[in-house]
Amino acid sequence: MSAILEIQHLTKTYDSGERHLTVLHDVNFTLQAGDTCSIVGPSGSGKTTLLGLCAGLDRASSGSVILNGVKLDNMSEDERAQVRNQFVGFVFQNFQLIPTLTALENVMVPLELRGERNVQKQAMDLLGRVGLAERADHYPTQLSGGEQQRVSIARAFSNRPTILFADEPTGNLDEETGTRVEQLLFDLNKEAGTTLVLVTHDLELAERTNRIIRIKGGHIVSDEATALIRN
C-alpha cells in the first residue's frame, strides 16, 4: 500500500479585513491508494474547505498536503493546476459547469486539456453512463440541479483521476439517480482503483466507504474504519 494523500497539521484561516476566522485546526490523516473515505459533519464545520485543500484548489495557512507524493504547500496556482489535471477529479457542491458550453463540451474540456483523441466519443460515453446522453447539447441553465450534478460527475470521471473528491455528490439527486451515481463512484473505485473522498450528509452512503472522518468546528472528532461492506 502507498499513501495517496497525506494531511499533516493542516490549518486554514480566512482573513477579511481585521477579522481572522480559523476554520480548520491541526487536521491530520493519511489515505492509502484505493481507499474510500467519507467526511461528515454539520454545515459550516469546514468540510468543503478541507476537500478544496486536499485537492489543491486552495492553499492551507499552515501544515502540509502531500498528494500522490507531491507536496502542494509551496506550489503556485499554475503548478497546482497541473497536479490537478494529472490526477485529480473534483465534483463541486455547486457543480461549477462552464455556462457557455453544452453538457457534452463541459465533459470534453479535461480530455482536450490532456490532448486525448476521440474526445467527443469518450465524453458521450461518460454522459451515457450518468444517464444524460439525451441532454448532451443542453446548456447548464437548461438542466435541472440533479442533471448538472451528473454532468459534473461525468466531467470529473473524464480526467481518469487517481483520486476523486466529491462534495455532496448525491445531494441534489432523487433516490434512484442518487443510487445510480453512487454505484458509478464505487465502480470507478473497484475497476480503476480510484481513491474516493466524499463529503456527504447521507450516512448510508458514508457507511459504504471504508472510513468515516467526522469533523466539527474545524476539528477531526473521530476517524473510524467502517465494517467492511461489499460494494
Ligand SMILES: Nc1ncnc2c1ncn2[C@@H]1O[C@H](COP(=O)(O)OP(=O)(O)O)[C@@H](O)[C@H]1O
Ligand atoms: N472564502 C471564504 N472566506 C471566508 N470564510 C469562509 C470562506 N469559505 C468558507 N468560509 C467559512 O468557513 C467555514 C467552513 O465552511 P465550509 O468549509 O464551506 O463548511 P461545510 O462545507 O462543512 O459546510 C464557514 O464558517 C464558512 O462561512
Ligand SMILES: [Mg+2]
Ligand atoms: Mg460544504
